[in-house]
Amino acid sequence: xxxxxxxxxxxNRDGEGVTSKMNRKRYETPMPGKSTGFDYEEWTGSLDKExxxxxxxxxxxxxxxxxxxxxxxxxxxxxPETNEPFLRGLRELEEVVEAFGAGRxxxxxxxxxxxxxxxxxxxTGVVALDYAPGMLRECRRRLALNGVTxxxxxxxxxxxxxxxxxxxxxxxxxxxxxxxxxxxxAFLTEVGRVVRPGGRVLIVDSTLPELDDVQEExxxxxxxxxxxxxxxxxxxxxxxxxxxxxxxxxxxxxxxVESLFVMATYRVPGAS
Ligand SMILES: C[S@@+](CC[C@H](N)C(=O)[O-])C[C@H]1O[C@@H](n2cnc3c(N)ncnc32)[C@H](O)[C@@H]1O
Numbered sequence: 001x002x003x004x005x006x007x008x009x010x011x012n013r014d015g016e017g018v019t020s021k022m023n024r025k026r027y028e029t030p031m032p033g034k035s036t037g038f039d040y041e042e043w044t045g046s047l048d049k050e051x052x053x054x055x056x057x058x059x060x061x062x063x064x065x066x067x068x069x070x071x072x073x074x075x076x077x078x079x080p081e082t083n084e085p086f087l088r089g090l091r092e093l094e095e096v097v098e099a100f101g102a103g104r105x106x107x108x109x110x111x112x113x114x115x116x117x118x119x120x121x122x123x124t125g126v127v128a129l130d131y132a133p134g135m136l137r138e139c140r141r142r143l144a145l146n147g148v149t150x151x152x153x154x155x156x157x158x159x160x161x162x163x164x165x166x167x168x169x170x171x172x173x174x175x176x177x178x179x180x181x182x183x184x185x186a187f188l189t190e191v192g193r194v195v196r197p198g199g200r201v202l203i204v205d206s207t208l209p210e211l212d213d214v215q216e217e218x219x220x221x222x223x224x225x226x227x228x229x230x231x232x233x234x235x236x237x238x239x240x241x242x243x244x245x246x247x248x249x250x251x252x253x254x255x256x257v258e259s260l261f262v263m264a265t266y267r268v269p270g271a272s
Contacts, residue, residue, distance in 0.1 A: 047218075049180050052232055056178065057132050059221060059229035060111075064134035066224050067112045076222060082260060089258030093204050094118055096263065100202045101126070103168025106194060107150075108157050109175035113139035115204070117148045119171055126150040127167075129157065158187060165196040172203045176241075177234050181216060188248040191268075198271025201249070207235050207262040214240035236262055 047055070060067075069075035071090065073083040097115045101123035107116050110128035112135060120126045120143075128143075128150050130136050136152055143150060155161045157175060170191050179187050191201060208215060215235045222228050236244065241264055242254045249266030256262050 047230060049183075052180075052230065055229060056231055059223075059231060060130075060132040061134035062223055062225070062227065062229075063221075064112060064132065064138040067135070067138065068114075071114055075224065085258040086260050089261045092257050093261060093263060097171065097173075097202065097204065098122065100169065100171060100200070100265075103199075104166070106160070106162070106167045106170045108160070108170055108172045108191065109178075110139055110152075111135050111173070113142050113148075113150075115171060115173045116150055117143060117146045120148045120150055123169075127153055127162075129153045129155045129160070131156050158183065158190060160190055160194045162194045164193050165199075167195045167199060169200040169202070170195050172201070174205050176203055176244075177205045177236065178232055179234065180232060181214070181234055184244050185247070188245065192248050195268045196271075197268055199268045201264075201266050201268065203241075203245075203264040205236065205241075205262055206260060207237055207256065209259040211235055211237035212239045213237055214244075238262060 066075060070077045073079065073086060079086075094115075098118040098121055101119040101121055103123060104125045105119050105123045105127070107113075107119055107126060107128040110116050110130045113128060116126060116128045116139065128139060129152075130139065131154060133154065136154055140152055143152075153161065157179075172191070176184070176187075195201060214237070217233050217235070219231050219233050220228050221231045238254045238256055241262055242252065245252055245254070245264055245266060248269070249264075250269045252264065252266040254262065254264040
């Protein structure tokens with residue numbers, strides 16, 4: 001039976017969304033079309049995990065053109081109280097991501113390719129994968145503007161379309177927090193399958209100030225159009241992320257950046 005995602009807050013703290021009280025009927029109607037939006041208020045009930053993943057694809061498709069606002073802290077994401085630490089944290093992470101690029105790297109759930117360009121500076125090859133066509137379109141456009149060439153692939157992060165040990169490293173930006181907790185082990189196993197033993201993984205995600213463990217929320221995500229979508233967000237603090245990654249990781253390091261981001265690096269076990 002479906003997981004019932006419960007809402008935990010009604011105030012926006014990270015600029016990503018607001019949660020609201022949920023009703024009780026299961027979401028069973030077809031997924032909304034591109035211009036229809038998702039009538040959050042009409043959505044009455046718990047949303048099963050797989051339906052939620054599909055709704056999020058529509059959400060990210062529709063959000064693709066305005067996703068840049070999140071990085072620039074503009075539009076819906078202009079939060080005077082956190083813009084400065086956010087941008088400081090972002091700059092720090094950009095350096096880490098750029099330095100991470102080496103060998104053949106898979107950018108999992110690449111979105112608009114903000115990090116992809118940085119990875120591509122030093123990597124010998126980058127494959128950027130996402131399942132939302134709108135995100136891939138935007139990513140292609142941005143990479144072309146930056147004069148960056150990478151392979152763009154539509155695919156599922158949960159079933160990566162690659163043979164074992166294909167990559168020297170994987171980068172996962174702001175996606176682990178969208179993976180249902182019960183799927184995290186399978187997801188990390190999949191990452192470890194396509195990255196060679198001894199290969200490196202870099203995870204970057206948003207977190208909540210002073211969170212050490214894990215906080216799961218179903219958020220109400222607004223778009224400029226006025227449409228709102230539900231999105232699962234699992235915030236990890238240092239302890240929570242360390243615990244989730246430990247079974248899949250060697251030389252694991254986890255740290256908070258500017259209290260709004262958390263990052264982790266590790267090596268895939270099994271190298272001789
Ligand atoms: C929060 S965005 C992060 C995008 C990018 N990594 C970044 O940091 O800007 C989450 C991304 O995950 C993608 N995504 C969500 N579920 C996915 C799945 N099952 N397989 C592949 N991509 C997925 C969305 O389309 C979206 O681009």
